Amino acid sequence: MICRLTVNGTPWEGDVPPRLTLADLLRDHLQLTGTHLGCEQGVCGACTVLCDGEAVRSCLMLAVQADGRSLTTVEGLDADPDAAALRDALVAGRGLQCGFCTPGFLLSALALRRADPPVDPARVPELLAGNICRCTGYGPIVAAVRAWLG
Amino acid sequence: MARLDAGTAARLARGGGRYLADLRVPGCLEAAFVRSPLPHARVGAARFHDGRGLTAADLGLHPLVATGPGLAGAPWIPLGGGRARYVGEPLAVVWAADRYQAEDLVDAAQLELEPLPPDEPLHSQAPTGVLFETTLEGGDVDAALRAADLVLEGRFHCARQTPFPLETRGVLAHPDPGTGVLTVWTSTQIPDLVRAGLARCLGLPEARLRVRVPQVGGGFGVKAHLFAEEVAVAALALRLGQPVRWIEDRQEHLAASAHAHDAVVRLRVGVTREGRILGVDADLTADVGAYSIWPFSASLEPMTAASSLFGAYAVGALRCRTRARSSARCPVGAQRGVGVTVGVHATERMVDRIARRLSIDPLELRRRNAVPACPWTSPIGRALDSGDYPRLLATLAAAAGYDALRAEQHRARAAGRLLGVGLALFNEHSGTGTQDYRRRGIDTIPGWDQSRVRVPADGRIEVATSAADAGQGHADTYRLLAAEVLGVAPERVEVVEGDTDRCPPGTGTFTSRGAVGVLESLVQALRAAAATDLAPGTDIVRRADAEQVYPSGAHLAVVEVDPVGWRPRVLRYVAVEDCGTIIHPEVVAGQVRGGVAMGIGNVLLEEHAYDADGQIQTATLLDYLVPLATDIPEVELHHLTSPSPRTTLGSKGVGEAGTIGAFGAVANAVADAVAPLGAELDTLPYSPQRIFAAVERARAGLPPARPGQ
Amino acid sequence: MKPAPVAYRRPESLDEALADLAELGDRARPLAGGQSLVPLLALRLAQPEVLVGLERVAELRGADLDGDRLEIRAMTREAELERSAALPPLLGAALGHVGHFQIRSRGTVGGSLAHMDPAAEWPALALLLDATLTVASARRGRRRLPAASFILGPLTTALEPDELLEAVTMARPDGRFGFAEVERRSGDFALVGAGCHRGRVVVFAAGPRPQRLPGVEAFLRDGGAPGPELQRRAHAEIEARDDLHASAAYRRQVGARLVDQVVAAAS
The missing domain is CATH 1.10.150.120 ([2Fe-2S]-binding domain)
Structure with a gap:
């Protein structure tokens, strides 16, 4: 499924399987490995990113649900x-x-x-x-x- | 000493830590494990989609046996070797291009499992289930108990818990067909022991294996074992001739890494009317799960817990029968403080009970029984090298404002509040050396440590040790020390850890070895190097075989229990530490604060549970509860400094003290808070449910509940 | 912990979403904010063939909090409600107990109601405030259910596989109220919780579903006040279960005390 989003100010577009979590999209497809996976069940907070300015668990969001949104990861904080x-x-x-x-x-x-x-x-x-x-x-x-x- | 070079921390805070899951190797396959759904079963035929699955027999893995006095010699068997011995045990490995597809293969795998009856022994070498048994004894215990005015009894149970580093385990094995060397990246505290164990399980010479440790996201003991997944991934990479990795998920971690504690301590303590403790008769049983874990063996928890009983007190006679029993549960291994936490919980709760029974203030009772001066040798032969126990208590009382606290408690109780004050006085052994391990029945651990100072052609100074940092911050400490001893700029020094090719072999990092044996070898290597001109080509290796040293401490906690929902909260925490010479104050403070937080979690929240069918009930973070920011107060930290005469710098280690102290202080504070209701607490964690049940039993005039209720 | 293969549909309107569900029946699961469903997917405890993502369905978004009757459409996120100046204090107090703020960024009111965790706040609030739940399907049109008929049991509601929860409506809660929970740690699901508003009393997290306490309510109507007798009646009435974290006996005792507290706060 085609997914378009903006990560740390840079647009990204790609074809992702619907089951892919946002965390794995960031880590494995965009190589942004500063977002860590500590539990994959929304409890530990290690995978927290900003989605349209709000803090969310990237392990509890499918990549396809982030379509059209703007994300900030730890790699984007230098800006x-x-x-x-x-x-x-x-x-x-x-x-x-x-x-x-x-x-x-x-x-x-x-x-x-x-x-x-x-x-x-x-x-x-x-x-x-x-x-x-x-x-x-x-x-x-x-x-x-x-x-x-x- | 100068402030930390915070380079590593700054890199980590930018998200630039290269943890195991962040390593990128082209063509790397992803492994996943087929795990047992049954607690005990015979494993029959296995069928895998597309043939992409292998069992222990397919991979030809060899078991390991930890040997030593008192051990039954039951093997540790990677992938079970045809048997499943606990729910979650890995029985077969599958592989695919990514983890998603690998889990699809796990779902598709068919393993024939024949359930075995619950009373069928897990290991033929231990038909009664006892994997380790011994008795520690010194002094005439029976005479001491006969001479006592009063003999008090108690039974204390510490729940099954787990270290829970925020980064799970992981391994990446990468064969080099050119050299025939298999590089195994693994998130471990013990690279040399992993290499030794892997070599034996795989039937390879150690020279064909290189173990490397990436950035490690916390260890706390759980990463100080060899695991079946490390063996299987290494074997699979060799079989396929391709890089393979496995990243543990949290469910696997909670069900099937290593658990800790789970021990019952029974005490009979003889005291005089004046509160002098004359003798202790103890019996300890640890449930160590399905295997004698490698390398520490089944003796780890029962031996450590037994030897720590009443360790800070001048008791004339002590006996402890101690044993490890197997069960069809996740194996038990090391956790920060290991069995000392269990021993100190039982000891300190018992000391408070004695005080209450004799109507003596708990601080005063500790004063009357504390080890008066060091050196001091306990009846079971613990030779305390240093420490000042009376001064620990005096410092704590002054720092906490003890008398004012008791007055405040009195007023709070009059107003109907459940406010408790708890104390702990303790020591621990650290930096355990070769002879200590042999005495304790562990033959698998070398016990010595090494450091190497090398000057390559480019003039850098390479400092390599046999330790492996798991987030404690060794590298910065060692770099500053090297710069100071050698009289060079810190930037010239490169600290290397966690690479069996570049570092001299040793024992790894646990029981604060990084501040004892490793540091000792480093100091000696640095001093030898300082005597040279540090010319390129300089290459100096020093080995240190530490004698045990004994850091000590006295802690105080203030706890309030909510009288509606029985929820305990720690309001205040005061710690007085004596870890000898302080190498780096900020590292020490960080270790104590973090240790206290873990101890608070262990005492109030954390508990692994199994149901009657042997299924683990706590495999998610909704059920295994670790402390959050709201559960931990500021830790007020004070220091005493009794340098150890057994190390050159006088340091003794501080990695475990915070946790150990909290097991006594927090537990006693909760118990003190509900004491006016007649409630007796003896089973950790002291949860709202357990406090409620204890209060109800007291109201009904019943004796305390048995552990497990 | 990675989800099993699944297809994804992303309807652009309510009609489209209902058509998808009518076509797919129980092969599909609607996906709202995902804060409960995504972990179940990751654990492979839920393995639908198709997820019907509701993020683009405009008719399901937004809340009308200004009038005497509140309407909260299903995809309204908890974080949006928290930011609204018109949010009644009772809802604000309860929302503070829903997970952590990062969960509320994504968690939706409809998702929580349709998931029906016995310890969740929204089903308890719906029962306490006598809310009406509007449910839609392509074949049968709309039906409106009182909360008591919508909530059936743990993870079970009156929703049929082809139905979507569209909105929840309720009279604006005003005046005094009580809402309290005991949780192991900040943000955890409650061990037991209770609420009181306009003479209605609800206990949740104690049993298989949130529960009104008619006996306690009758006692209050008859002029009863907080105290031992109220606690005794609540204790006798609370349906409680044992689980890993607390026994039924604990939940009855502590639940009765919380009922006493919330009644006192509301009167």
Whole structure:
């Protein structure tokens, strides 16, 4: 099935099997391997990307459902100085160890930054509860995101 | 020491980590596994679509046997060798162009399975199901219990849990027809042991195998084993003469990687009226699942848990009969802290029970029994190298404001709140060496570590170790250390890990080896290199065979239980750590925080369950619950520094301490919160359901529930 | 965990979608936001021959939240509702419990109702607010069902294979209400939950489907108030099941306490 979408500002068009998930389209067809698969059931958040500006699980979306939409992955953050600032704050504050969850946290946080009305920084732990990290104990991630949103 | 060169972290945060699933090899096929739907069955004829499937017999895989004192010698058999021994066990491998099509082949595969009766032994070498058994004993336990004013009994059960790194397992095997060498990329903590095990399973010389480790997305112990999928994918790549990979999915990971814990500890403890612990009589049974896992063997959990009982306390006599039983469940292996978590949970819960029974404050009871000074040798021969237990307690009490906390708790209880304060005092062994492994009945693990400093023609300094980073950040620590010792710029130093061609062989990364044996060998190699002119051609290898060292700690948790839904929440966490000399403060802080989070998950949330038919009920993340950002408080971290006399730098390792401490502190805090209701908790995790049931039993005047209820 | 082979149709109108379902019957599954169905596809627990993707069906999108009667069309995403200033507070309170915000970006009201997870919020809300569900098919036209007739059991509704849920309508919930859940972790499905509004009381996640508590409602009509007697009646009335995370006894006890809380909040 023909699928047309825009990824990190670049249009893409291709013939994809309907069963292909958006995550596998990004990883295997577009070589954007910064989007990670941690559970493929919508729980861990490692595959989070922005779809028309909203954070979604790319493992819970078929590629054909993304037809006509605009996607942002971790590889697209260089174009956004604000996102790059959070990324640098996470690195500086040791908000990552193995790094597998990091792209998902970054994209979730980016969606929060764009939320209208703005999110209350006190709710950051709750708002990041849709992303699992097994290394850091969350404290440094919460602190970096809170400071960045603040 | 200077701040971290954050180059690796920055690359990872850009999505530039090359984890196993990100490696791209042209023409690589994708494997998937046909797994057992039954807990125990004989495997008969197999039929595969288009002939694209192979069983253990087709691939000619050899079993491995972990040997050592106390072990029954039951084999570990990749792809089951004609038997299925747990639900989810891989029995055959199929391959296709991608994972989607490979799963279609799994669906199409037909395996004849003849169910075997539940009482049929899994292994003929262990007809009663006991895979390992021994007794640790020191001092006159019977006399100590006779002399006691009071003998208290307890039975503590830790659920079956799993390390759960965010990246699942994966392997990519790539044959080179020119050299005849098979390169096996695998997400592992133990590249050299994987190579040794693969060579034996495949019947190949080790020289024909190169094991390489890409970026690893967390290990926490589960990636410190050899797995059937690694063996099968390697064998398949050789058979087809083509690269083949397999990426584990989360369902496979939860059902069939390695589980942990699942042990019952029974304690009889003799105390005086003043609260002196005179002697401990313990009995421990670990359910280790279907196999004696390789390389650690079935002794890993029961031996580690038994030897850690009352480890921070000056107890005159201790006996523990300890054993591993098989069951038709996923094999049990290593998880951060291994059995020390189980041992510390039982010990610390028991210490609190003694305090309650004698109406002595739990902190005071710990003061009266803590190891008074080091060095100290326990009745079962644990030779504590360093540490200051009284000072750990004093530091914790001051840092947490212990007296004020108890006063606050008093007021909260008067207002009807269920607020608990829990303590843990503990130590652990780390950096286990050759002699330690032999004593503990494990012959399969070398126990020594190596490092190599090499200067190639281009003048770079290559530092290679036998460790394998799984996200802890070795490379940055080692680079800075090398730069400091050699007096060169960090940029000149390249740290190499996880490549059996480029690194000297050793034991890998677990039990904080990276801060003990590996670091020791590195320090020695660097010092030897520093004495030279670092001319191109310099090539220095040093081996270290560590003696065990004992990091220690004292933790405190404050927990509130919601009186409507019985949900426990950790409100505050204070940790005092003594990991000896701190090589890198930020790495240490990261290890402790992350470790505490895992411990909180283990105590409050995490549990694998099987139903009566042997089917796993927790193969998705809707049912196996790991902690989220809302479950973990800030960790207030304080340090004591008692350098180990057994390592050159004095470091002792800190990878496991956070988790171990939480097993005691959080569990005691939950129990303390509901103690006014008469509820007794002894089975992890302390879930809303278990708290509810304990309170109901207390209300009905019934004794505590047996584990499993 | 990759879906089995499947065909995909992408109808551009409601008529087209209904024609597809009429033609394919139970060989097809409508796909809304996919937050429940895609994991079932990935686990191969659902293996339809054809997915009928509803993302282009304009008639199924949008919600009218301004009047006294609310109409939420089936493909309305939860995130869209959350952003609406006209969203009644009761719906807002319940929405906060639906998964995590990334799930609500894609999750739809109709998808949740048609999936009918016993622990999901939308079926409970529909029952609590006496909602009417409009269901359409090519052959039989439209029918309107009260929530109580639409909701049959776990993953089971009154929808026939050729029918689509078109919209849910309800009187605007206003005034005081109570809505509460106990969940293991933030964003998890509830172990048990309860809601109260205008004298109606619903418990969910306890049994096979959300359940009204007529005995408790009668007690309240007769002037009963929160307290031990209300809890006793709720406890006796709640249909509860055992599962991995909690026993029926837990769900009855905690459910009765939540009923007490939500009744107090609503009165």
